[in-house]
Amino acid sequence: MNNEKADVVIIGGGIFGCAIAYYYTRDNPGEKIIVLERNELCNAATSRAAALMTRIRSKKAFIPLSLETYNAVTAMEQQLGESMDVKTVGVMHVAAEESSVKDLEVLMSIATEFGEPATYITAGEAHNKAPWLKTDEAIRIGYMPGEAYCDPYLLGTFYARCAKMQGADIRQGVEVTSLLMEGNVAAGVHTKDGVIRANKVIVAAGAWAPLFAAQAGIGLPMAPVRSQYWITEKAPEFRVDAPIVLLPDAQAYARPEGGSLLFGIREKNSFSASPKEIPAEINSFSFSPDKGMQDLSEVIDRLTRFFPAVYETGLKYYVAGFSGYTPDNNLTMGAAHGIANLLLATGCVGAGIAVSGGVGHAFAEMAAGRPNPYDFSSFDINRFGEIDPFSQEWLDKCARARSAKKSG
Ligand SMILES: Cc1cc2nc3c(=O)[nH]c(=O)nc-3n(C[C@H](O)[C@H](O)[C@H](O)COP(=O)(O)OP(=O)(O)OC[C@H]3O[C@@H](n4cnc5c(N)ncnc54)[C@H](O)[C@@H]3O)c2cc1C
Known part of the structure; x- marks a missing residue:
């Protein structure tokens, strides 16, 4: 059995784990960081994302995190000498109710505050x-x-490839079986191949993160809630250069997907699952036997106000996955209170691709013992008090938060 030592060990090679490894190796050369991924990099939520890289949102604390993602893309493209082919098509926010007009006005003023171009355009x-x-x-x-x-897989693997170039040790097919706890100190991890001791342990295990937090006595306030979207057949009206469209009054969004339209809509009753019930091999999980058709039929009237052709348009693909949701739709991440050397990069609330740059940067700084350059006060892990993340009541509460979400 191995008994290794690292400066930092990260559990999970999704976008958060890879982004943290990128920033840590960039800013702490010569230090040893190990990323442990039990499957392949970015196999779970990350590769399934619609991957809107939203910069401007009503929750202002997300914005610097997302802006940093764009900085990372530019830097990594230079480092690798390759384009990530980010589609900067813009976004249209369509407000069709007075309450949404008010929300849009706030959003437009936030855009101005952050120096982001934003104008009103006509319906035509x-x-x-x-x-x-x-x-x-x-x-x-x-x-x-x-x-x-x-392309979220490309973004995740750009982080991983740059991290590797900078010295990260990224291991696929290595399952972490538990945290190595010494009293109130996280001292490393147990894997099937042995123990890895580390000065800092970072949990970036997506839907499975509450299982690790529980081992440190923490009820992590998030629940895996299903996100789902559909991709239509190709048609001339789905122009590849069309902007992303956000429809708060339909609780829906859409974007081009290579001559097709990719669209998602919040279900009436979102589906959550206990982290204990989700298999390690996520592709074996049945997210919806009818490919979301029942859910879609319950809310399709909302969509037809803006996309009447949906009834005549063939749906070619269905994609679903779990994101870590919270009752207030805020991220849940930061230091584990009361446990030394444990950091939790979790609770992505369906925004993990967009915020990955800032999250990676923040955790790399915290892991190096430096102050977090971003404001994480609204993401605090203790903000809901003591909760049981595996109880049905909690799972339902987080699912309801997604059903009620209007934008973002
Ligand atoms: C359908 C859908 C649409 C989405 N759309 C968007 C969007 O438009 N914009 C956006 O910003 N975000 C979007 N998201 C959210 C985004 O995908 C997530 O926020 C992000 O991928 C979370 O990354 P992560 O690294 O936390 O989790 P994951 O990508 O799930 O990675 C966690 C990793 O941990 C590994 N792991 C778990 N347990 C262990 C263990 N014991 N040992 C070793 N490894 C382990 C897993 O195998 C997995 O690879 C969407 C998500 C879905 C499902």
Whole structure:
């Protein structure tokens, strides 16, 4: 059996684990960091994401994190000498109810505050940009040309490849079986191949993170809640250069996908699962036997206001996965209170691709013993008091938060 020692060990090679490894190796050359992924890198939530890299949101604490993702993309493209082919198509926020108009006005002022280009456009202009979009019910439409989406697997593996170039030890097919706890100190991890001792342990295990937190006596306030989207057949009205469209009054979003339309819509009753019930091999999990058709049929009226052709349009692909949701739709991450040397990069609330740069940077700094350069006060792990993340009551609460989410 091995008995190794590292400066930092990360559990999970999704986008958070890879991003942290990228920043840590960039800013702490010569230190030993090991990333342990039991399957292949980015196999779980990360590769399934719609990958909107949203910069401007009503939750302002997310914005610096997302802006840092764009900095990372530029730097990694230079380092690797390759393009990530980020699609900077912009976003249109379509407000069709007075309450949404108010929300849009706030969002437009946040964009101005952060120096992000944002203008109002007419219904005709919006329809020209996205010919599938019916705009006659729109009251106001905000357009932010700097917004983008990407290939999430590519972003995750760019982080990993750059981290490797900088000295990270990234191991696939290595399962962490438990934390190595010495009283109130996280001292490393147990794997099937032996123990790895580390000065800092970072849990970046996505849907499975509450299992590790529980070993340190922490009820991690998040629950795996299913996100799902559909991709239509190709049609000329789904232009590849069309902006992302956010429809808060339909609780839906859409973006181009190579001549098709990718769209997601919040279900009436979102589905959550206990981390104990989710298999390690996520591809073997049945997210929806009918590929989300029952869920879609329950809410399709909301969508037809803006996308009437949905009934005549063939749906070619269905994609689903788990994101870590919280009752207040805020991230849940940071230091584990009361446990030394344990950091929790968890609770992504369906925004992990967008915020990955800032999350990676923040955890790399904290792991190196330096102050977190970002404001994580609204992400604090203790903010809900003591909770049981495996109870049905908690799982339902987090699922309801997703069902109620209007944007982002
Ligand atoms: C359908 C869908 C659409 C989405 N759309 C967007 C979007 O538009 N924009 C956006 O920003 N985000 C989006 N997201 C959210 C985004 O995908 C997640 O926030 C992000 O991928 C979370 O990354 P992660 O690293 O925390 O988790 P994951 O990618 O799930 O990685 C966790 C990793 O930990 C590994 N692991 C777990 N347990 C162990 C163990 N015991 N030992 C070793 N390894 C272990 C797993 O195998 C996994 O690879 C979407 C998600 C879904 C499902």
